[in-house]
Amino acid sequence: xxxNPIQNFGLKAAEFAQLRANLLRGDEALFxxxxxxxxxxxxxxxxxxxxxxxxxxxxxTLETIIAFxxxxxxxxxxYGNLRFYFTKMAKDNYLKFLDKNKREPxxxxxxxxxxRAAADDSGFDEDQLTALDSSWSKLGEECKKLLxxxxxxxxxxxxxxxTLNEAExxxxxxxxxxxxxxxxxxxxxxxP
Amino acid sequence: xxxxxxxxQNNELNTSDTEGVEKRLxxxxxxxEMRQKWAKMLESEGVERSTAPTLTATDxxxxxxxxxxxxxxxxxxxxxxxxxxxVVGFWWWDVQSTTAIDLANKALFNxxxxxxxxxxxxxxxAKSWADAKNAYRxxxxxxxxxxxxxxxxxxxxxxxYLALSLMYAAKPNYEKASALFKSIIDQxxxxxxxxxxxxxxxxxxxxxxxxxxxxSLEAIxxxxxxxxxxxxxxxxxxx
Numbered sequence: 424x425x426x427n428p429i430q431n432f433g434l435k436a437a438e439f440a441q442l443r444a445n446l447l448r449g450d451e452a453l454f455x456x457x458x459x460x461x462x463x464x465x466x467x468x469x470x471x472x473x474x475x476x477x478x479x480x481x482x483x484t485l486e487t488i489i490a491f492x493x494x495x496x497x498x499x500x501x502y503g504n505l506r507f508y509f510t511k512m513a514k515d516n517y518l519k520f521l522d523k524n525k526r527e528p529x530x531x532x533x534x535x536x537x538x539r540a541a542a543d544d545s546g547f548d549e550d551q552l553t554a555l556d557s558s559w560s561k562l563g564e565e566c567k568k569l570l571x572x573x574x575x576x577x578x579x580x581x582x583x584x585x586t587l588n589e590a591e592x593x594x595x596x597x598x599x600x601x602x603x604x605x606x607x608x609x610x611x612x613x614x615p
Numbered sequence: 616x617x618x619x620x621x622x623x624q625n626n627e628l629n630t631s632d633t634e635g636v637e638k639r640l641x642x643x644x645x646x647x648e649m650r651q652k653w654a655k656m657l658e659s660e661g662v663e664r665s666t667a668p669t670l671t672a673t674d675x676x677x678x679x680x681x682x683x684x685x686x687x688x689x690x691x692x693x694x695x696x697x698x699x700x701x702v703v704g705f706w707w708w709d710v711q712s713t714t715a716i717d718l719a720n721k722a723l724f725n726x727x728x729x730x731x732x733x734x735x736x737x738x739x740x741a742k743s744w745a746d747a748k749n750a751y752r753x754x755x756x757x758x759x760x761x762x763x764x765x766x767x768x769x770x771x772x773x774x775x776y777l778a779l780s781l782m783y784a785a786k787p788n789y790e791k792a793s794a795l796f797k798s799i800i801d802q803x804x805x806x807x808x809x810x811x812x813x814x815x816x817x818x819x820x821x822x823x824x825x826x827x828x829x830x831s832l833e834a835i836x837x838x839x840x841x842x843x844x845x846x847x848x849x850x851x852x853x854x
Contacts, residue, residue: 428768430802432768433767455653460768460770462660464771466662467806478664481664489649489650506804514805546639548616551620555643556647556648558644559644559648570645575641575642610624613620
């Protein structure tokens, strides 16, 4: 593959492959360094080309980085013109954001609708999110890394076990323990 | 969600629904943690949510806006002056006798593209960039170019200001500057594209590459942005 760092956030093809491999190993440092550095480019683009407000452009850029990272981990992004792909994603996200804001209900809300409005896009309300933040922060780094790799990044336990050079059954048990721990912390703070 | 969480707490969900709830919980936890962590990292680099970056619609440091405002003011002055027959006559004579290279010289030396805003940098790259912006603002274009060239993977904005610095330097390097502008245009990222088209055209005129300049000026007209559109038309008449 031809190296073209200018179109690929300063990365050569091999560095891009390394960036993805690092993410799969749970090492976020290179990804974070690259995207923090190019954050302002994308934000400026949204403000200039889409006349987005500074705060909105910031939020959309952050969400785009999260979505881009997910696609990268899933192997859905190829080296080529990452910068173009990324800015296009950001623009699409901004258009979705505008579309969603247009459709916000303005009429008087029913109680059920008010509950729904209080929740964010994920469906969780503020109390649930506060409890989740707190219970997540109580988990050790090892647990967080394992749950993130398996549940968020979708890596098979077998692959994680190979990377850690451990038996798959151990990893499975550890994952269950971590999940139980999170659940128990969460319901200590949140009573449905 | 409340009902679902209650069932999850009481282990009343089947395996698939349990996994679904756990996935949603983990997704939320992970993404919220990422947002928080990255926001802190950005803050340490001087990027804050409520602070506009280099380019905002109201920022006086906005190079595009400021240049556009100055262009508007110039147009107003020209409008008033044009009401006087004598001035109109002089202006007409001036237009007739001015060549594309004269126009390029005026565009290059009468006014420099505004410097980007300066923020505090915490790492070496950010420090180099902050120093480069100060040097550019002070008209120390050679120094600005050297500082930006030292940044290992420059952003589009940094590449753009490197090209400008090379172009405005006491000994301009139009070849290198035009290559940088061209590469920004080819990236199609939308960042500094129109500006790069404009300055690429100026460099090409200085290098005698009128055909390439024409193509770039036509791209500005096709782009539909008002910035430099009138000037591009004037240049095209001369080329």
